[in-house]
Amino acid sequence: MTDSLKVNWVYGFSKDIINGTQSLTLRDRNALFFISSHSGVIYDFEHRTQIVLQGHCNQITCCAISSDKRWIVTGDVGDDSILVVWDSTTGTPVKTIFIPHAKGVVAVDISDDSMYVTTLGETDTVSHSL
Amino acid sequence: MIVDEKQHTVKFDPAKLSDVVTTGNKSVCFWNWAEFSLEGYVGKITKGDFGRISGKFTSTIFLPGTGNAITTTQNGTAILWETQFATVLVEEAKRESQMRSISKIIALVDGGINFAITSPNGYLVIACGDGAVRYYDYYLRLEAWFEDLSAGPVTSLSFAVQDCPHPAAEAGAPGLKFWCPDFIVGTSDAFIVGVESFLFDEIRPDDRRGTLLLQGMADFVSCIVCHPRRPLVTFAGHNGTLQMWDYDMKILMNLREFNPRVGAALRTSSAASRLEARNFLRPSCIAFEPNGEFLAVGFFSGHVKFVSIDTFEDIASFAPSIDSITALKFSSSGTYLAASDSTNHVLLFQKSSTADPLTSGGELEGPGHEYFLYIGRSHAHCAPVTGLEFGMKDGLETLISVGGDRRCVEYDLEVSSVISGLMHIDQNTPLLDLNAVPTALMWHPRSPQDTEDKFVIVNDEFKFKQFNVDSKICRKTTLAPTFGDVPNCLIPIKSADGDFFAYSTKAKVIGLGAFPLSGNPTKAMGLVAHSGQITCISVTFDGKFLLSAGGADLSVNMWAIDTTALSAGRDQPEDEMNSFLGLLEDGPGGALHNDIIDYFYYCQLRTQGEYSMENRAVVGAIPVPEVASLVRAIGFYPTEEEVANMTNEVRYEDFMVSGKLQETIDLVS
Numbered sequence: 001m002t003d004s005l006k007v008n009w010v011y012g013f014s015k016d017i018i019n020g021t022q023s024l025t026l027r028d029r030n031a032l033f034f035i036s037s038h039s040g041v042i043y044d045f046e047h048r049t050q051i052v053l054q055g056h057c058n059q060i061t062c063c064a065i066s067s068d069k070r071w072i073v074t075g076d077v078g079d080d081s082i083l084v085v086w087d088s089t090t091g092t093p094v095k096t097i098f099i100p101h102a103k104g105v106v107a108v109d110i111s112d113d114s115m116y117v118t119t120l121g122e123t124d125t126v127s128h129s130l
Numbered sequence: 131m132i133v134d135e136k137q138h139t140v141k142f143d144p145a146k147l148s149d150v151v152t153t154g155n156k157s158v159c160f161w162n163w164a165e166f167s168l169e170g171y172v173g174k175i176t177k178g179d180f181g182r183i184s185g186k187f188t189s190t191i192f193l194p195g196t197g198n199a200i201t202t203t204q205n206g207t208a209i210l211w212e213t214q215f216a217t218v219l220v221e222e223a224k225r226e227s228q229m230r231s232i233s234k235i236i237a238l239v240d241g242g243i244n245f246a247i248t249s250p251n252g253y254l255v256i257a258c259g260d261g262a263v264r265y266y267d268y269y270l271r272l273e274a275w276f277e278d279l280s281a282g283p284v285t286s287l288s289f290a291v292q293d294c295p296h297p298a299a300e301a302g303a304p305g306l307k308f309w310c311p312d313f314i315v316g317t318s319d320a321f322i323v324g325v326e327s328f329l330f331d332e333i334r335p336d337d338r339r340g341t342l343l344l345q346g347m348a349d350f351v352s353c354i355v356c357h358p359r360r361p362l363v364t365f366a367g368h369n370g371t372l373q374m375w376d377y378d379m380k381i382l383m384n385l386r387e388f389n390p391r392v393g394a395a396l397r398t399s400s401a402a403s404r405l406e407a408r409n410f411l412r413p414s415c416i417a418f419e420p421n422g423e424f425l426a427v428g429f430f431s432g433h434v435k436f437v438s439i440d441t442f443e444d445i446a447s448f449a450p451s452i453d454s455i456t457a458l459k460f461s462s463s464g465t466y467l468a469a470s471d472s473t474n475h476v477l478l479f480q481k482s483s484t485a486d487p488l489t490s491g492g493e494l495e496g497p498g499h500e501y502f503l504y505i506g507r508s509h510a511h512c513a514p515v516t517g518l519e520f521g522m523k524d525g526l527e528t529l530i531s532v533g534g535d536r537r538c539v540e541y542d543l544e545v546s547s548v549i550s551g552l553m554h555i556d557q558n559t560p561l562l563d564l565n566a567v568p569t570a571l572m573w574h575p576r577s578p579q580d581t582e583d584k585f586v587i588v589n590d591e592f593k594f595k596q597f598n599v600d601s602k603i604c605r606k607t608t609l610a611p612t613f614g615d616v617p618n619c620l621i622p623i624k625s626a627d628g629d630f631f632a633y634s635t636k637a638k639v640i641g642l643g644a645f646p647l648s649g650n651p652t653k654a655m656g657l658v659a660h661s662g663q664i665t666c667i668s669v670t671f672d673g674k675f676l677l678s679a680g681g682a683d684l685s686v687n688m689w690a691i692d693t694t695a696l697s698a699g700r701d702q703p704e705d706e707m708n709s710f711l712g713l714l715e716d717g718p719g720g721a722l723h724n725d726i727i728d729y730f731y732y733c734q735l736r737t738q739g740e741y742s743m744e745n746r747a748v749v750g751a752i753p754v755p756e757v758a759s760l761v762r763a764i765g766f767y768p769t770e771e772e773v774a775n776m777t778n779e780v781r782y783e784d785f786m787v788s789g790k791l792q793e794t795i796d797l798v799s
Contacts, residue, residue, distance in 0.1 A: 004642050004655050004696060005689040008675060009380065011365070012347040012685040013320070018139075018189070018245055018285055021316030025290030032288075032314050032322065032343065037683035038661040045324075045343045048380045059661045059683060067144075067250075069291055107137075107152075112144045120140040120152055 007052045010036045014059070022065045022072075024088055033072055033088070035060045040074050042091055051091035055084055062107045066114040073117055077104030083119060143192035144248070151199055155186040158201055158211070160230055171229055173211055179232050183207060189245035193254065193268050199230060200254065202243040208256075208270060210234040236270055244284055249310050251294065257284035263315060263325070265308070274308045274330050278338040282319025289313045307331075320346035320684070345382055347373070347686070351679040353415045354686055356670045359422040362439075363668070363677060365686060366413035372427065372442055377675070377688060386442035388413070388429075415666075417458040417467070426467055428455025434469060434479070436502065448504050450477050461520040461527050466543060467502070468529055470515035476531050477507040478541070478552045506551030510539040516618070517571025523583050523599045530599070532568045532587055536561045538602055562602075564771060566591040572620040575629040575645060586647065588633075590616045594647050604775055605782065608649035613656025614639030619666070625673040627697045632676050634659075634667040640678050640689075644696045650710065653696060659687055722764070729763045754780050 013034040014020050024031040030046040038060060040053035058078030065072055071094070072086045081104035085095040101121025108119050135154040143149035150161040161170035175183070185205030192199050201209040211230040241260035249255050253265045253273060262277040263284060292311035310327045317323070325340040332338045349369035356363045361378040374384040388411035412430045419426065424445055427435045432451035435444055453472040460467050467479040479502050513534030520529050529541040540555045562568055566589035574584035574596055583599040588610045596606045610617060610633075617633035622645075629645035641656030660680035667678045669691075676689045711718035714726075733752045736759075752760070757780065758773045768776065 004692050005640070005657055005659075005676060006692065007687055008690045009377065009688040010685055011375065011688070012351070012680075013316075013322070013344070014684060015316065015318050015320045015346055015348065016285060019288070021286035021288065021314065021322055023288040023290045023312075023314045025292075025312065025314075027291070034316070034322065034344070036346075036685040037680050039685075039687075043344065057658070057661065065288070067291075107140045109140050109142050109150075111142045111147050113147070116142070116147060118140050118142060118150050120137055 007039070007054065009050055010039060010041050010052055012036055013041070017061065017063075020060075020063060022063065024065065024069050026069055031088075033063070033065065035063055035074070038076065040072065040086065042072075042088060053084075053086050053091050053093070055093060055096070056082060058104070062105060064108045064110040064117070066110050067112050068114065071110065071114055073108050073110055075100070075105030075108045075119060077106060077122055081105060083108070083117075085117070139189050139245075141189075141191050143194070143197075145192070145194040146197070149192065151190045151192060153187050153190040153201065158187060158190050158199075160199070160211075174229075174231050176232070179209075179235060182235050183209065185242070188243060191246055191248060191254075194248060196268060198268075200246060202238075202246045202256065204242040204259075206237055206239040206241060206243055206258075208234075208236050208238045208243070208246075210236070210270070234270075238266075238270065239264065242283075245287075247287055249289055249313075250291075251310060253310060255287060255310075257287045257315075259283045261317065263287060263313075265310065274310070274327075276325060276330060276338065276340075278335040279315060279317075279323055279325065279340055281315065281321040281323050281340075282317035284315050285318050286316030286322075287313060314343065315340070318348075320348040322346075345373075345385075347371075347684045349684070350682050351665060351684065351686055352413060352681075353666045354668050354677050354679045355416045355418055355425075356668045356677065357418055357422050357439075358420055358671050361670070363670070364416055364418075364425065365679070366416050366427070368412050370410065370412050372413060372416070372425075372437075374439075374442070377670070384440070384442050386437070414454050415456065415458045417460050420460055420462055420464045426458050426460070428458045428469055430454040432471065434458075434467075434477075446502055448479070448502075450504050450507065451475065456515065457518045459518055459520055461529070462522075463527060466520065466527070466529070468518055468520065468531075468541075470518050470531065471507075472514070473509075474511045474513060474515055474533065475507040475509050476511075476515060476518065476529075476539075476541070476552065478505040478529070478543075478546060479503065480505050480546075503548055505546050505548060508539075508541070508552040508554055510554055511535050511537060513567075516567075516569050517587060519571050519573055519585065521573040521583065521585060521599065522576075528599070530571065530585060532562065532571050534567050536563055536567060538562050538568075538587075538597070540599075562587065562595070562597070562604075563589060564769070566593065569616050569618045570620045570633070572622050572631065575622050575624065577629075586620070588617050588620060592616060594649070596647065604779065606647070606779055607775070608647045609651070610649075611641055611643055611654040611656055612651075613641055613654075614658075621667065621669050623669050623673045623691070625691075625693055627693045630673075630691075630693055630696060632667060632669055632691075634664050634678060637663050640664065640667055640676065642676075642691065642693070642696060644693070651712075655696065659689070660685070726760075726764060729760055732763075733760055 013036045020035040022033045024033050031044040033042050038056040042051040056076045057080045058076040060074050061077045063074045072088050075083045083097040083100040084093045087094050103122035105119045110117050135157045137152040137154040139153045148164045152159045158173040159170050185203040188202050190201040199211040210233050212233040213230050239258050241258050244257045246256050256264045265274040289311045294309050312326045315323045322344040323340040324343045329338045347367050349367045353366040363377050365373045370388040372386045376383050413427050414430045415428045417426045425437050434448045436446040451471045455469050455471050457470045465481050469477040481500050511533035515531050515533045517532040532538045542553045542555045546553045568587040568589045570588050572586050574586050584596045586596050588594050592610045592612050594608045594610045595604050615635040618636050619634045621632045623630045631643050634640040638658045639656045640659040643654035659678045662683050663681040665679045665681040669676050679686045714722045733756045738746045754777050
């Protein structure tokens with residue numbers, strides 16, 4: 001029944017999130033990633049197509065991209081907050097962590113070798129995960 | 131370890147994975163997590179240093195390879211943290227000397243610095259509040275700058291993965307050309323711009339602007355509306371802009387700013403600019419004329435403007451009200467435009483071929499030079515107008531409004547004129563409902579077998595009520611979709627599969643439902659479209675897409691409509707009954723269901739005489755007046771008015787089709 005309405009396109013992006021827009025451009029691909037409300041969008045600006053990353057229930061507050069542009073990490077704040085790692089070529093969620101911090105994730109960073117993700121939660125504690 | 135101040139950013143040291151730094155508004159913490167335990171210390175700021183630092187800390191990053199860190203502030207200063215490497219023998223003192231402390235405080239730029247990142251080839255890149263991007267080496271010497279982007283304060287900066295095509299200077303080393311990978315810049319004016327490093331060498335400022343990759347909405351989206359014939363959609367932004375997009379090609383076709391000069395003045399706060407602020411035009415609702423030739427725009431200041439589609443230039447302008455316009459609707463012939471405002475008035479404009487020099491606001495282009503006349507306004511409601519629709523009654527156009535005062539008012543379009551103003555048909559309009567407040571209105575789609583014109587309202591008790599347009603009698607009451615809050619917007623959709631409707635609630639949920647309205651929960655669906663408030667929805671002219679505007683989350687989502695799940699199995703009455711039985715506690719065959727069947731048979735006994743000694747016939751039906759007793763038996767105690775409504779709905783169910791009143795009701799129908 002939920003297939004009755006499927007996302008086709010997202011207009012507008014959350015412009016005020018620091019580093020909410022990231023480049024995904026590689027040798028063979030011209031794309032960028034932006035946050036729009038509770039969805040992330042992988043926008044191929046050369047072919048004008050979008051892959052919408054849905055799953056968060058609240059406004060996405062932070063994102064990070066690995067240095068090889070392969071992984072996108074997004075986190076949100078609020079009830080049922082989650083931290084998700086997405087594959088940037090297909091848009092499939094690779095790893096989901098439910099309620100990584102009590103109230104949500106305020107900031108996130110991924111290490112250069114894409115092995116570690118560090119998250120900053122709403123209650124001042126820093127945590128690491130692989 | 132808990133830190134006193136709330137931190138807002140976190141960054142890894144790219145060279146040394148075990149080091150992490152977090153930044154708060156006034157403090158910086160360095161963390162180390164070797165051996166799975168997290169330890170950290172707050173970067174020490176001495177009193178002397180504190181005096182030189184003003185403004186909040188915006189970000190801190192490590193400079194790879196040096197072990198140092200740089201903190202940027204909102205006032206444009208950079209603070210360099212260095213470890214003091216001293217040869218100390220005592221273990222404890224050695225550890226303390228490896229903690230970072232402030233070594234330099236430098237004022238880098240005049241405007242604020244939003245954040246800093248390091249480029250892959252050794253530069254420190256500063257994203258500034260004045261819209262510039264500046265490159266420094268690790269000794270904070272300026273190497274390159276991009277100051278002509280003209281896109282607004284920079285909030286995002288990110289590099290592409292690219293190899294340098296020619297030998298370029300290392301950061302800090304003189305001689306060879308500057309190079310950096312292509313990067314994208316996101317700004318708080320809602321632009322995403324792609325910049326290439328050769329632009330630094332361009333001479334003319336116009337050539338140094340970069341390529342616009344994406345334009346978003348810079349402010350709250352107040353309304354969206356789709357063109358009646360072409361694949362175009364228009365967004366109205368709270369900052370006084372209109373954007374028109376082609377949703378097939380995904381291109382921005384047209385953009386208009388209603389207040390180009392005032393925008394800059396508003397940043398200061400003087401009395402003169404506050405006066406101008408009252409005349410600041412912020413569009414609150416828009417409507418396309420049915421032939422798609424022009425657009426009507428209503429503003430928060432009470433103005434109503436007609437603008438052309440191609441250029442968004444004003445064709446006509448009116449100021450009928452001083453309160454914000456809350457809805458705008460054109461009649462299907464395009465002759466009338468109705469509007470409602472926030473002080474519960476309903477306004478009417480009419481297209482005519484003669485101008486009235488007193489009231490007409492302007493001339494419309496087109497054959498025969500037509501004019502729009504402001505007819506007048508009516509204050510028939512004493513609570514906000516929640517629904518305003520034009521529809522057909524006996525082949526003629528009519529206008530209906532419903533409001534929070536539970537009244538439904540019909541306006542006499544024939545009699546209304548410039549001289550008499552907006553007149554309403556003086557019916558002793560009964561209240562639509564005693565308690566429930568109508569929240570949205572739509573016209574019921576007319577199928578060939580229908581003999582009466584009906585409109586549908588949804589009220590805050592989650593009920594759809596269908597009313598006859600002539601007599602305003604309720605024909606049917608059914609359950610509205612209960613996914614989320616009460617629907618506050620209803621749009622009928624006509625498709626090859628049949629008639630459907632789209633609805634949205636105040637926050638989060640939008641959905642679809644199918645006609646005929648039966649209250650069957652499997653004939654409706656809902657999903658979470660936005661994380662917060664939903665300001666408006668619109669359906670495209672071909673019924674293929676539904677667009678929803680999220681208001682403060684600055685996004686508009688476009689959804690593809692697929693009605694196969696909703697229209698599947700719509701003609702089987704047994705399945706229909708099962709879906710309703712599924713709504714009962716314990717489902718079909720459960721205690722409540724059996725109780726209802728028992729009471730039904732008891733009703734039959736009662737009507738044939740409870741104490742009679744004769745044989746009783748099991749007729750399988752009870753007379754309509756017994757319905758009231760039946761519902762009271764299962765625990766629902768309706769008022770006398772509700773009893774009258776229920777019995778009338780049952781009696782007249784088939785009246786329009788067969789001409790007969792239904793006097794008995796059985797378990798199936």
